[in-house]
Amino acid sequence: MRVEIWSDIACPWCYVGKARFEKALAAFPHRDHVEVVHRSFELDPGRAKGDIQPVIKMLTKKYGMSEAQARAGEENLGTQAAAEGLAYRTEGRDHGNTFDMHRLLHLAKEHGKQNELIQLLYQANFAEERSVFSEGDDRLVELAVTAGLDETTVRKVLTDPTAYADDVRTDEREAAELGATGVPFFVLDRKFGVSGAQPTDVFTRALTQAWGERPPLKLIEDSDAEACGPDGCAVPQH
DSSP states (O other): OEEEEEEOTTOHHHHHHHHHHHHHHHTOTTGGGOEEEEEEOOSSTTSOTTOOEEHHHHHHHHHOOOHHHHHHHHHHHHHHHHHTTOOOOSSSOEEOOOHHHHHHHHHHHHTTOHHHHHHHHHHHHHTOSSOSSTTTHHHHHHHHHHTTOOHHHHHHHHHOTTTTHHHHHHHHHHHHHTTOOSSOEEEETTTEEEESSOOHHHHHHHHHHHHHTSOOOOOOOOTTSOOEETTEEOOOOO
């Protein structure tokens, strides 16, 4: 079974939702047969790469809330994150364009390091004092190398704005086609969708239902065909 997760590194509920989903997956009896793929979704695709501002300022401007409301929202997110065992800085974070991060996540997917990189990016953005935005490409290279990617390859991708750009845009188009208007957005076997950072038990029910509704395998069998099994291989007699 495949679970696709559309998310953005700048999305705090994606950070929390990933932790809740992973708790459900860890307890799922068929977890070893579940493939998890992270898909791209930019919350602020029109923001220029160099347009970086404090999170509180961004929230007041984008959503028309007061500074007190923005700070209260961050405190609530900090409480929600802590309940999932996640560190979360409620003050001093900044916000910027995440397109290059998504491009690197597609590179990481090719090398089997996607989950490692997305977790490092979330940790760096929400829990660490150093910025994933204002420090530029060097910070992203550092995180990608820590995830297990080759430094030269990572730098080559970052200096070529077309590298994996189509992959990011394809993900975003598919999200729109599936009806996703926000993230996190979880799609199970392209049959079931879960929107938002739902409680762990919701993810548990979704996994169970999606697994239970997988169609049984239909065999087209020739009883005379030779095959190998636990007791060895059949040897043709003629």
